[in-house]
Structures are given as structure tokens and as C-alpha cells.
Amino acid sequence: MPAPHRLTVREIATLVGGQVEGPADAALTGIAPLDRAGPADLSFLASGRYLQYFQHTSAGAVLLGPEFRTVRGGPASRILVEDPHAALARLVPEWFGAPSATWAVHASARLGRGTRWRGRVAIGTGVQIGTGVELGANCRVDAFATIGDGCRLGDDCHVESHATLEDGTELGRGVRIRRGARVGGPGFGFVPRSGAHERIPPVGRCILHDGVEIGANSTVDRGSVGDTVIGPGTKVDSLVHVGHNVRIGAHCLVMAQVGIAGSTVVEDDVVLAGQAGLAGHLRVGAGARVGAQAGVIGNVAAGDSVSGYPARPHREVLRQAAALKRLAPLVTHLEELARRHDG
């Protein structure tokens, strides 16, 4: 990550609200991991697992959390901060600027009748936009993305390459749809008819509120009997499936490969860890945490942490796993005891 201009260690410390230890005048030109950084790079130490890299790094300066204040070795220039990750999140946009975009509509893009936009937009190669679409200011739509009829995008949205928004999808401000994500397709709902599965026509839309992100190659179905809704600030990782009529609240984190079946409600601030699955028509209360691979087949109360299949409190899962481990060798004894107890 080479930066467009140099910053001294002192200037960087000021930008991130940190405290310099050692020389403060070296001019740095980029950021790199400890094991790859050179004398003109800033690096960072956020976990003890990287201490060995720290001791041998050639970085010009290092951002350090408070727990590493007294660590020996490593570069002479240090910037102490509360949280190196948060410092990076603050520093990078200041130093590197927003990623560049070509604010124009590429000649090969196709825009349908009645489509319009406010302010500048960046529409890439081959982009297909349907009829009656509204784009806010500063929207970017990358190469080969397709946007169906009647979609509405707020300001600062970014639809990445190869992504799809199907007809009628609505995005708030600052929504990001990552590469290859499919948003607003019909859900997997069928009724039997003459011995075949016939799709229930989807009447609902897919509505993503401000700041939502949908990860690469994820799929979010439109509503069938209502809308599918994802609340403000919720981040969805890669390869996630969100079924029809699902409602997810604000500021949730939905990790890779999670699946949520139709009509389930996930309240605010919930964390769904990787590969977790939620059956349909459930409610997961605010602030709940669903563990990796958990199989949720009943409601989860607000604030609960569950895991396993069927999902239950995580401590219980671990206690039961330990019990099971100790019980297995006992079974034959126990059967005999039970027989004797019967007899």
C-alpha cells in the first residue's frame, strides 16, 4: 500500500491520536505487515502472536497497543495507541484518500428508459441498468454488474463487478454490494400443482438500509409475502444465504456461509458466526450470539449465546461434550446397573 504522499511518524501519531516513543521525524510512504515492511513503511502489532515478526521487522515505525508498551526489540520508532486496528481504520482514508473512481458512464453500459441519477456517478464497462432506476450521488456500479427495473439506490452506494440487483431492490445510503452477490432474486417457495413444484410468485422486494454490506457471491432473496429487509449498518460476509421475507435488524454481523431460512427475524446487534444456520419462522433476540455452525431450530432469547445442533447455550454444549466424552466408556456398566436396578 504505497501512499500518495509522505507523512512523518509524528504526523501519523497526530492523525491517530497516538503517542510517539523514539525518533519522530522519519518520513514514511506506505503501510505493510511486519514481515514485509521496509524502512519507509509503517507497520502494526495488534496481537502477541506476531511478536516474533515485530522483533525482526525492518519497518520504519510500528503502531502498538498499550499491552506492548514495554516490549523489547523491534523498531526504535513506536506509536502507542489504544487499538492498532482502530488507528489503521482512521489513518488509511486520511493518508490514502478514498479509492479512485472514473466519474462517468462507460460507453458500453446500457441504461434503460427513465433511469436517472443525482450528482456524479461511475458506471463501468458493460453495466446493464433497467428502466426507471434511480441512482443517488456518488454511486459506483462496476463492470458487468446488472441492476433491474425500478431499483433505487441512495447516495454513495457501490455495486461491485458481476453483482446483481433484481427488479425493485432498494438500497439506502452507502450500501456496498460485493462482487458476484445476487440480491433480490425469487425465494425458494413452491406449491404443488399437477404433481410439480410451482413457484409462489414473489410479491415483496428486497430492502437494504444505510451502510449495509453484502459479501462476495452471497445471495439475498426478495420477499414473497412481505419484504426482505436488512437494517442499517449490518454487515454480511461472503457466501451467505438470506431467504425470502427475512428481517435482519441494525448493526448485525453475519459471517461467511451463514444461512437464514425464510421469514426468520433477527433483531439488532446480533452476531451470527460462520456456517450457522437458522431455520425458518424463528426470532433471534437483540444482542444474541449464534456460534459457528450452530443449527438454530427454535427462538433465541435476547442476549443469549448458543451453539451446536440443536442450538442451545454454548456452556451447556461444552459441558455436554465433556460429559459425553466421560460417559462413553461407562455405557456398558450403566446398562448393567440399570438392569440390576430393574430386577
Next chain:
Amino acid sequence: MPAPHRLTVREIATLVGGQVEGPADAALTGIAPLDRAGPADLSFLASGRYLQYFQHTSAGAVLLGPEFRTVRGGPASRILVEDPHAALARLVPEWFGAPSATWAVHASARLGRGTRWRGRVAIGTGVQIGTGVELGANCRVDAFATIGDGCRLGDDCHVESHATLEDGTELGRGVRIRRGARVGGPGFGFVPRSGAHERIPPVGRCILHDGVEIGANSTVDRGSVGDTVIGPGTKVDSLVHVGHNVRIGAHCLVMAQVGIAGSTVVEDDVVLAGQAGLAGHLRVGAGARVGAQAGVIGNVAAGDSVSGYPARPHREVLRQAAALKRLAPLVTHLEELARRHDG
């Protein structure tokens, strides 16, 4: 969903075979969920969970299942039907017509030597079609889809945008390949050679029979030692993986994120719920139901319902989960009992 023409409540009831209660002459112009419908919209109530929306909806008329016949409140115009979802499935194509397509080959599409079609086709922007491909009448291939050499598509097939059919794939009539699905790629089979993994060349094809649907971003591998086959009417949801040489029967439902390993046979009318996984070289009998997240590592008899890992009858899973919950606190006691019993 605004319709191209108005229908009265009475006309709608006739189309769906329903019975009107209340005023029958209002002209409606579209369909919307209860919480978003206006006076010119038809809405529907298919589950008690939506009763509160029903009582406050502004819809002009509502389709109701028989269990809601006596429900109070809600719109004055009601249409009673056996199954509101089935009524919608019947109504929507009649009222809205089939989705429109541009029956032409876009100038930017590339068609290989010897490729031909019967009747009209709709080939979108940038579509890449190989050599010797046969397309039936009314086939649609949307923007940026790619179809390899020697593929054959029956009438009324629809390959959506960004989808891929690799060489030699065969589709029956009315097959739908949704956005970003990858059909006919080589499977994950390797032999060791000079210390490396060398792919077993796939000699088989991928054959999807009439009415099959493959969901968004799903992957279906071609056969290695035989063909991969999916039977008529089977519907596959998003992000599903079907391995090489798998054979799936007719009218199955394969839900999101299911994985089926190589050479497994799934007979007719099977339901595989979300995130279920089937190991390779197994047989799942006709009409079986495999629960969400189940891990199937042995054959499943026709008609059985299994869940958990390793997958076993669902009732047994629930009984064992309950037993485990009660047993965990007993383990120390039991170990002591067993010791005494030994001694």
C-alpha cells in the same frame, strides 16, 4: 407489482377459483404485501403470524385461506381460497403475463460455428456461446452468460446473467439456470502423481432434465466416470454444491447451501433441507427427508426423516439431545457408581 390491466375482485375470484365475500366490483391494479398494499392492491393472508398486518392493511381486497374465514377486521372485500399461495401462483401469470424478453440476438453476443436454434430466442449483451450448440425455441440467455461447446438446450430454457454452462451440458425443456450458477465444471477428483494432485479427467457430462432449476451461484460438476444427472422437476436453491457423478431423481427439493459429494444417488421426491451434507457414494431413498445441517454418512431408507451428525432419525436426535441435557449433571455420580460396581 403493478399489473398491465385492471381486474375486479370478482374477476380475480373467478381466475383463482375462490369465493367472494363483501364488495366484488372494485377494480384492482396490482399485488402487494399487507403492510404495503393500497386500496387498488390485492393482498393475501396465508399465516396467522400476519394477522396484525391484516387488521391494519389498506389493501382493496385480500386472498384468505379457509382458516381465516371468520377473522374480524381487515378489508371488506375478501376472496376465500383453499391455499392463498397456490392462488397467487395461478393468478400472477394470468394477470401479469410472462416476463417480457427481447426476442433477438444482441449485436455484442458471440456465437460459435455450427450453433443453431429453433424458433425465437433472446440472447443478451455479451453472451458467449461456443461451437455446435443447439438451442430450443423460446430460449433466453441473459447478459454475460457463457455456454460451452456442444451444449444442448430444450425449448423454453432460461440461462440467467453471469451463469455458466460448460462444454457438453444438456438441458431438457423449461430448465432455469439462475444468476452466477456454474454447471458442468470438472469435479474435485485427483490422483497422486509425482507427489502432486493430478485431476482425473472428467469424461462425463451434466444432464438436467425438464423443469429443473439451479439456484443462484450454485455449482454442479460434470461427471467423471459417468454423467451427473438431475431428474425432471427437481428444484435446487442458491449456493448448493452437487459433486461429480451425482444422480438426483425427479421432483426433489434441494435447499440453500446443501452439499452432495461425488457419486451419491438421491431418489425421487426427496427433500434436502438447508446446509445438509451428503457424503459420497451413498443412496438416499425415495421420499426421504434430510433435515437442515444433517450430515449423512450412510444410506437413508426410502421415506425416512433424518437429522444431526451422523444423521439418524430426527426423533432419535431430539430424544438424545434431551437425554444428554439431563445426563450431563449426572456424570460424576455415574462414574462413582460404575467404580463401585466394578469394585
Next chain:
Amino acid sequence: MPAPHRLTVREIATLVGGQVEGPADAALTGIAPLDRAGPADLSFLASGRYLQYFQHTSAGAVLLGPEFRTVRGGPASRILVEDPHAALARLVPEWFGAPSATWAVHASARLGRGTRWRGRVAIGTGVQIGTGVELGANCRVDAFATIGDGCRLGDDCHVESHATLEDGTELGRGVRIRRGARVGGPGFGFVPRSGAHERIPPVGRCILHDGVEIGANSTVDRGSVGDTVIGPGTKVDSLVHVGHNVRIGAHCLVMAQVGIAGSTVVEDDVVLAGQAGLAGHLRVGAGARVGAQAGVIGNVAAGDSVSGYPARPHREVLRQAAALKRLAPLVTHLEELARRHDG
């Protein structure tokens, strides 16, 4: 699979190092599965499950493993080999040649400033390549693939259609990125800021060594605090997710729908079976085998075989499953015994 030229049974046997039984002079023109092969096709029998097809095949000759030497029926011409799959892997490239490519840059492809290549390359329709990209000799980039700024590809790489390499991704020699795979996107790491989730800027890259394959629609995130690295010869199947900073060793097999969370280390020669999940910050030792759907939440020692959730030695899982099955009916007895033991 029709071949460009005929080979006699004897010539085929020589190419694969096999031994002919029966007539050796028939000229064959292609390879097909037993149930579809005709008199001019070679077929193969690698498993007893296909014996019935063998007995009724019309194939002109069949490759057979040593265990089928004495099998009766089937075609008169047989070629006995140690391993029919390995024989196919050797035969197919010799007989069919490498798949053809058009060694040219398509007029619709867009290449950024400073992008250059060594030797011939095949760049397909609509391909988007950023600035400062280096391509080795014989690289293929298929239709609609996108390659970001500063990527480096070794010789003989193949980026298939619709695949994505984000900025700075590095591929060794002979790397294959299959259709729709997304390599080098930012990971799912956030810090809280003003009540919102703010992404930790990814400073690392994604580095795939010689011979790596990434399956269709899989996602591999770039590093945040280091690089994401996949070692030489490792094969990754479809719909797999590899998180940021993950390091995978050499010659691993990662099967469909596996998920690996951030910063986990997988050593050489590990097999991760389908749908397995690895939590973050773990280490899986060399040669370990992680079973299908296993949920790994602790380190796995070199050479261990684990399964279940939480993952533990596979034998233990099966023993516990059996114990659980026998224990469930005993629970009431055992509770009573324990009560008595207390009293």
C-alpha cells in the same frame, strides 16, 4: 470426448503402461462412461459399483484395475492398469492435447497502463485488467474476468470467466482460478466506531503458490495484518471461503463449502472434507484430516483425524454416538440411581 486422432488399443496400452488382454488392433476415437460408450470408445472400470454397466457396455475397449482381472463378460479388449483413474490422467492430455486457446488479446478487453506480459497470452472478451499487472507466458484470462492493479501472474495461469483477482494478488506458476471465484477481497474485520462497524483496512495481499486451484464461486480474502497464503499444489473446491490472514500449506485438499476463519494456519498435506469449518487463530497440523461438517474450535495435532462439533477424533465421535444411542433409554433409571446414591 471425441479425440482429434485415432489410437489402437495397443497404442493406448503403451501410453498408459498397461497390458492388453484380447484383440489389440481396434482403432478408438474417444472416451466415454460405460453406459454411454460405443464400439469406437474407450471406457474404464474403477469400482465394483459399476460392474453391471461393464457387463452391458458397448465400449470397444475398457481400462481395468487389477482387481477386475478375472471378471467375466464385458468387452473382449481389455487394458489392465494399476489405477484406471491415473491411467486416464496420463492418457487424456496425450490423446486430446491441451485445451485450445486463442492466443490473442480480444479487442473488447481493457488493459491498464503499465500492464505487460511475457510470451503468448489469451485474453478473452471484455476482460478488465488494471494498471501495472504482470502476466507470465501462456496465461489465459477468460471472458469477463477482472484483474486488479498490480497483480502478478506466473507462467501458465488460467483465470476463468467471471473470476476476480483484486489489487495486488500474486499467483505462482500454473495457478487456476475457476469461474466466478473472488480472490483478494477485503476480509470481514471491523472495529466499532461511533456505534457503527468500521472495516479494518486490509494491508495484506493474497498469494497463491504454484499449482494452486481455487474452485468455482469460492472466495479467498486478502490479508489484513499479514498476507493470506496458499501453498504449492493445494487444491480448493467450489464454494469454499478462506478468511483473511489464513495460511494454508502445500498439497492440501479443501473440499466444497469448507470455511476457514481469519488467521488460522493449515499445515501441509491436510485434507478438509466438505462443509468443515475452522474457527479463527487455530493451527491444523501437517497431514491431519478434518471430516465432513466438522466444527474445529481448537488446534488439531499433525496426523489426527477429527470430526463432529466440537471436532474430536473421529473414532471417539462414532463411539460417543453409539453410546448416546444406548444411553438415551437409560436416563430415567440413571437419574433414580444417582438420587439413591446421593441419599
